[in-house]
Amino acid sequence: MKIFQIERNDNCPCGSGRKFKRCCQDQVVDATRRIIYAMGVGSFTAQGLEVIETLGFICGLQAEDGHMPEPERLGRLLKETWEEEEKIQLSQDEGALGALSMAFQVLLGEKHQLGLIRIPVWQFEPESESQGEAEDAELIDGIIEYMGGPGGRVFITDAVNSIGMSLLYDDYTDGELKTLLAALSWLVVDESRDLFLGSVLYKTKSDLVAASEKIDKVMDEYGDDDSQIYQEMRSIFYNYPVYDQMMSDRMDGDINFVMDAVANGGLKIEVPLYSVLGGIYAMVSKLVESFNAKYSPRGSSQENLPPLEEVLFAGGEYHFYFPEVVSCFDKALKETEDSEFEDALNSLLFFLILSSDTKQLAIIKFLYVRCVCTYLSRFPVILPEADLEFKVPGDYCDQELIEHYACYLESQDMKMEAIHVRDVLKTLGEQAEKEAFLYEDEVINFARLLLDEGEEEE
Structure with a gap:
């Protein structure tokens, strides 16, 4: 051949x-x-x-x-x-x-x-x-x-x-x-x-x-020690990727069930601003570049969305974003009274926490895009706990507002989160600030279009 x-x-x-x-x-x-x-x-x-x-x-x-x-x-x-x-x-x-x-x-x-x-x-x-x-x-x-x-x-x-x-x-x-x-x-x-x-x-x-056999041994040895079980399971999945793939395939139905609920708005994924701020800056900058190149947002979709992987992974925002997403699903798991949805959420959490299958990355990126779009599609965005209000996309680039937010995070003993907010403002926000006010309506419409796209597909 x-x-x-x-x-x-x-x-x-x-x-x-x-x-x-x-x-x-x-x-x-x-x-x-x-x-x-x-x-x-x-x-x-x-x-x-x-x-x-x-x-x-x-x-x-x-x-x-x-x-x-x-x-x-x-x-x-x-x-x-x-x-x-x-x-x-x-x-x-x-x-x-x-x-x-x-x-x-x-x-x-x-x-x-x-x-x-x-x-x-x-x-x-x-x-x-x-x-x-x-x-x-x-x-x-x-x-x-x-x-x-x-x-x-x-x-x-x-x-x-x-x-x-x-x-x-x-x-x-x-x-x-x-x-x-x-x-x-x-x-x-x-x-x-x-x-x-x-x-x-x-x-x-x-x-x-x-x-x-190794998984059976881990379950027998560590019993109810979830943290140790998770650590051992990650090691097993890493050493035996085919087992990871098999588990992922068998969870497809449950995972798709939850993702459908997210896409059609039945399950709201709400994460703190600091966990997606870099993605907001990246999306604004990339969209403005596209608009300047006569790119029409009405012909857009998830397929031609500006790439955010560099911010999420290489830029380190993943370390702040991922725990918040897991927390959202964990909260939904505790609150649901639907046994079928409960089983699906359990499968998804198991998959997100333990798996390294390529589908995991695709799901994380899908959720990240939706969370970024949520912050760009609805205004005003009010953070009452921090006494902050963002009225337009450009406000996310306002140095005084973001410094106020960083100080609030520090007051909550969230020093790493505050450092991250200041870092992404400096590395990405300053560039986005120069252009954010030029296409405010277009950015908002684009974000709404992407969120509506998921619901319409249902």
């Missing part, structure tokens, strides 16, 4: 945003040439060339850090790997092939960047209660059928990318590299992909069993 179907004018798969021909194409061509040269003069099958081409792409894509093995080393070891596999095939040594599969499973467990190469077996489990070899056969058949469809390419591409990341960041001996290159060859070549899938399948099931 041709993994990287990249044309010269396509975006470069390294993620730079530049065209392939102006970014990594020359390095990929050079890496491929050096791999072939290291393998020596000879003819390669079409499948062999696909493996070499894939390895050349992996080796040639640019990265800011890491330590990708030299193409010459990869080429030499790939040649040795193929020679050893040919001997195994000629001798029909099933034991040697099984040992190679086991060696790959060891790498899947030991190399951090390979931890995401797992198969969501729970999505393929047969409805029957059969066990053992028959169940495994059904499972493998279902997976192979899936791999023949569109979802198969996604899995294969993701697996190749994970192998590339592992070569870049994980340390390998020559022996381990040969095992990994054998597995890469299995994955790329259609006729041998079952070997790769089988190895990953057994490692996946092993991980799920191990994680389940």
Whole structure:
């Protein structure tokens, strides 16, 4: 299978945003040439060339850090790997092939960047209660059928990318590299992909069993000590991301139930101003840039919303925002009398606190955007406890008002929150202040549009 179907004018798969021909194409061509040269003069099958081409792409894509093995080393070891596999095939040594599969499973467990190469077996489990070899056969058949469809390419591409990341960041001996290159060859070549899938399948099931056993042990050992249980569970989820993914998938219904309630206004998420102030500044500044570029807010949606991730995560506002969101859901849990909603909230809180699944980040960002928009869509915003009133978006940039707010926070022994408020005013608020008053109505309408969008979708 041709993994990287990249044309010269396509975006470069390294993620730079530049065209392939102006970014990594020359390095990929050079890496491929050096791999072939290291393998020596000879003819390669079409499948062999696909493996070499894939390895050349992996080796040639640019990265800011890491330590990708030299193409010459990869080429030499790939040649040795193929020679050893040919001997195994000629001798029909099933034991040697099984040992190679086991060696790959060891790498899947030991190399951090390979931890995401797992198969969501729970999505393929047969409805029957059969066990053992028959169940495994059904499972493998279902997976192979899936791999023949569109979802198969996604899995294969993701697996190749994970192998590339592992070569870049994980340390390998020559022996381990040969095992990994054998597995890469299995994955790329259609006729041998079952070997790769089988190895990953057994490692996946092993991980799920191990994680389940560890969780049972934690629950028995720590009983009602929630803080210790949460700490141990986070560690288990980190070490067994496939278990984290399984739990996330199984909670989808509950999570969506609560998110629907948030989107349609049935569950209000109200957080303190200090936990989203940086996001308010970022949204105002980005929106004003868009308006100056003749951007129409009426054609906007969540999909083209100005990115706020840098403020939320890199800027550190997450540390103030996340506990407040959790507190909102915890309060809703204590107040609800709906048993179905209570179960859904319990699942969501478990997911938010313990999971590191990518869906968690998407939910946090969705909630963050709504909280920011809430502060920008309704005026006046009154904070009676701080004796403050914000009448227009530009008031959030008013140094006297924000200093008054920071002093209030300090009076409540919230010194870190006060420092954060002053910091974001200095780094983001001063820029937003220059432009906030120019498009006050547009900013308010945009925020209302985004909040209404969620309700209309219901």
